[in-house]
Amino acid sequence: MKLQCRLVQNLRDASGSKERPGPYSPGTGPTAVVTLTQQLFSTGTVGDLAALLAKASGADHQPSLAVGGFTLLRSEPLAALLREDDELMVCPGRADSIQDQEEEEDEAVALVESPVTAEVQLTGRSHRAAESSRSDRRSEEQSARVAELEALTAEQATDIARLEAQVAQLGSRLSVATREAKAAKEHANLAETRTAPRPVTVPVAEKSWRRLEPVGHLPEGSVIKYRLDLVDGWSKRSHRSAMRMATVAKLLPGQDGGLVLRHEGGAMDVVEASRLRDVQVLDS
Secondary structure, eight states: OEEEEEEOOBOOOTTOOSOOOOOBOOTTOOEEEEEOOHHHHHHOBHHHHHHHHHHHHTOSSOOEEEETTEEOOTTSBGGGTOOTTOEEEEEOOOOSSHHHHHHHHHHHHHGGGSHHHHHHHHHHHHHHHHHHHHHHHHHHHHHHHHHHHHHHHHHHHHHHHHHHHHHHHHHHHHHHHHHHHHHHHHHHHHHHHHHSOOOOOOOGGGOOEEEOSSOOOOOTTOEEEEEEEEEOTTTOOEEEOOOEEEEEEEEOSSTTOEEEEEETTSOEEEEEGGGEEEEEEEOO
């Protein structure tokens, strides 16, 4: 907490006796800002603050303190007397002892009944009432702003919930579409497998082969025997494979005459017709 402190002089009585601690005139004395710790403000007394100011200024005696024309008693708690916007009047200590200062405070208390002090008290109360009114207006404005923000937050929460529901719905549709696409693909693969020509298994005794030279057009479904020239990757030499038997499963487009040959065990050769050697065709 920060306090605006102003150094002032006491009013003297007509007989020229010792100075009274208050009330004080604002005057034009020097000012300073004093920062109070939270612990001092919450649990300390006016006497603790006076001791702190005396120690900070190097004074021999503790000063007398006043706010709004009222002398602050040393035994009073700070939290009950001071506010953030108060101007603290600081009068240098003149008494020879703490007991003399307390006597001066007793005299200052008697001044509360004087007309001057009553007028200052009324002015201070009016000032505090105006401050309280402004504080109430600020609180109302802040409450209205909070209500507006809460309404906006509720509206945004509704929008978020609606968008989340849409995302969940789209995710469900995507899952269904994915399953349908997978099922359609599996069905297409199954249909292709069923329609593809299967290798013809003919008893050896009933097979009648016709040698085909050169290799010409082979329609799909033809059963042929053939060899291939293979290259040994280690020795870099070529050799001719053993005789193979397969069914022409598909003719590939192009001038090279590519063939897809399906073996009885399911393996396939994809070769150009010109690479086939010792071709024999099974007569139907």
